Amino acid sequence: MNELALKYGCNPNQKPSRIYMEDGSDLPVTVLNGKPGYINFLDALNSIQLVKELKAACGQPAAASFKHVSPAGAALGLPLTEVERKMYHIAPDAVLSPLACAYARARGADRMSSFGDWIALSDVCDVPTAKLIQHEVSDGIIAPGYEPEALAILAGKKKGNYNVVAIDPDYKPNPVEHKQVYGITFEQGRNELTINADTMLTNWVPKNKAVSDEQKRDLVLALITLKYTQSNSVCYTAGGQTIGVGAGQQSRIHCTRLAGQKADNWQLRHMDKVLNLPFRDDVAKPNRDNAIDVYIGDTPEDVIGDDVWAETFTEQPAPLTAEEKKEYLSHVTGVCLGSDAFFPFGDNI
Numbered sequence: 035m036n037e038l039a040l041k042y043g044c045n046p047n048q049k050p051s052r053i054y055m056e057d058g059s060d061l062p063v064t065v066l067n068g069k070p071g072y073i074n075f076l077d078a079l080n081s082i083q084l085v086k087e088l089k090a091a092c093g094q095p096a097a098a099s100f101k102h103v104s105p106a107g108a109a110l111g112l113p114l115t116e117v118e119r120k121m122y123h124i125a126p127d128a129v130l131s132p133l134a135c136a137y138a139r140a141r142g143a144d145r146m147s148s149f150g151d152w153i154a155l156s157d158v159c160d161v162p163t164a165k166l167i168q169h170e171v172s173d174g175i176i177a178p179g180y181e182p183e184a185l186a187i188l189a190g191k192k193k194g195n196y197n198v199v200a201i202d203p204d205y206k207p208n209p210v211e212h213k214q215v216y217g218i219t220f221e222q223g224r225n226e227l228t229i230n231a232d233t234m235l236t237n238w239v240p241k242n243k244a245v246s247d248e249q250k251r252d253l254v255l256a257l258i259t260l261k262y263t264q265s266n267s268v269c270y271t272a273g274g275q276t277i278g279v280g281a282g283q284q285s286r287i288h289c290t291r292l293a294g295q296k297a298d299n300w301q302l303r304h305m306d307k308v309l310n311l312p313f314r315d316d317v318a319k320p321n322r323d324n325a326i327d328v329y330i331g332d333t334p335e336d337v338i339g340d341d342v343w344a345e346t347f348t349e350q351p352a353p354l355t356a357e358e359k360k361e362y363l364s365h366v367t368g369v370c371l372g373s374d375a376f377f378p379f380g381d382n383i
Contacts, residue, residue, distance in 0.1 A: 035061055043072045062205035063176070067189040068197035070174055074152060076103050078176040078199055081154030084108060084262040089156040091230040091254050094274075096156040097136035097163075098259075099148040104267070104282065106151060107143030108259045109275035110251075111136035118142065121303050123319050124166070134162040139275040141170060144296050145323040152176070159184045171320060172196075178203040229257045248274075249370060256372030267374045270297035277301070277369070286377065301366050302330045302359060312348045321346070329354060 037054030038061060051072050055061055063078070070078065077100040084105060088096035095111035111132030119126055122142035130138065133155060141148045153167060155177040164184035167175065174197025175188060188198050213220045227233075231250045234257055238245065252271040259269050264282035266289045271277060278297030283289035302308060303326060311329065313322055325346050328337045334353050337343065343350040377383060 035064075037061070038063075038065065040072050040075070041069060048072075057208075062202040064200045066180065066185060066198040066200055068174060068192075068195050070197040070199060073102070074174050074197055075199075077101070077152035078154065078174070078201075080262050081105065081152060082176050082201055084258060085154045085156040087229065087258050087261070088255065091258060092251055095131075095133040095136050097133065097140040098154040098262075099137075099140045099143070099151040100154065101147055101151050104263045105140075105259055105276065105279055106147035107140040107276050107279070108255065109136050109139030109143065110255065112139070112274040114138060117304055117309065120309050123322070128165075129162055130166075131160050131162040133157050133160055134166050137163055137166055141166075143276045143300065144279065145320075146327050147296075149320055149323075159188070161187070164188050167191075169319075174199065176201055225261065227261075229261065230254055249368075252370040253372060256370055260372055260374040263374065265374050268293040269372045270294065271370045271372070272297075272368055286373065286375070287379070290373075290383075297369065298359075298363060299327065299330050301363060302354070305354070305358075305362055307352075307354055307358070311351055314346060314348055317346055330359075 036058060037052050040051040040053065042049050043051040053061065053075055080103055081098045081100040084098050085096040085108070088108065088110065092110055096109065098108040099106045112135060114122070114124065114130065114135055116126065122138050124130070124138055137153065137155065141151070149171050151172050153172055153175040155163065155175065157177070158179040158181060159175065159177045160181050161184050164187040168187050168191060176199040179200055180188070180198070185198065188196055207224065209224055209226070210221060211224050231254055235250055235253060251274065255274065255276065256269040256271045259276055259279065260267050263269065263279060266283050266286045268280045268286065268289045269276055269278070270293055277300040278293040278295070280289040280293030280296070283292060308326060308330065311326065317325070325337045328334060329351070337346055338351045338353060340350070
């Protein structure tokens with residue numbers, strides 16, 4: 035099939051809308067379920083490149099959670115700790131494949147931003163991964179293939195309308211790409227820079243040149259994630275996953291602060307006081323994520339105040355004080371920071 039009609043473009047008033055191959059060849063993507071839209075395919079085709087490059091660079095299954103053409107999270111398929119399972123709302127006895135771990139981490143990086151995400155997987159989607167996705171609010175998924183049972187699970191989401199897209203793993207795009215803006219066509223060579231430890235991590239400026247393989251892995255993860263993030267962009271990584279992505283800010287300082295605040299929130303979610311918040315059983319996961327974000331933030335009274343706490347909790351939680359947060363974060367180590375361009379001023383760092 036050479037072209038695929040879409041419901042509409044970026045906005046409902048933008049019609050007609052389609053994707054097609056200008057050279058007359060077949061599209062490398064197949065819609066297995068649902069009816070993806072214009073933004074869905076922008077997310078799908080950017081995110082699949084990210085996870086494909088991550089797997090090639092790091093040798094492990096990779097996953098990404100995309101929103102509005104930038105990653106909310108990206109990760110490798112490393113095992114989850116008991117604390118991470120609790121943070122990501124995964125049962126202690128749930129069976130997780132490496133690919134499922136990758137998606138749990140990608141989604142868990144910034145669960146609030148990942149609400150209604152587009153998912154990309156580097157490998158054929160298996161049943162454990164599909165079962166995780168089954169219980170998350172998501173718009174769609176792209177992968178090189180699907181196990182039959184996994185496809186059946188995914189096709190049942192959103193009353194049968196969940197978007198499931200397969201892509202030819204051997205597809206290679208034209209080395210020259212085009213884009214139209216205001217009726218004018220732009221042309222450039224594709225950004226096919228290979229990012230790995232050998233190509234990007236050889237010129238160590240600091241005096242301390244003792245960098246572990248895990249740190250190199252996390253730096254490569256940050257740089258590949260940034261390649262598919264709207265500039266300006268800054269990314270924090272730790273333990274084989276992003277923990278804070280700041281995208282599309284006019285100032286790199288603001289981008290760094292945004293990503294840094296997300297990274298701080300991810301760290302604070304490890305605290306016993308946060309892990310053990312007494313949620314009511316009828317509070318859904320997205321509402322729990324929102325409540326945690328508010329509780330960690332500067333206005334916790336919005337969820338634990340005398341007049342509102344009972345809407346979310348079985349008992350009124352004690353506030354998480356600024357002093358407690360500062361003390362906890364003062365012990366954080368092992369975080370990597372990446373940027374898609376030069377840090378012009380020391381105050382970014």
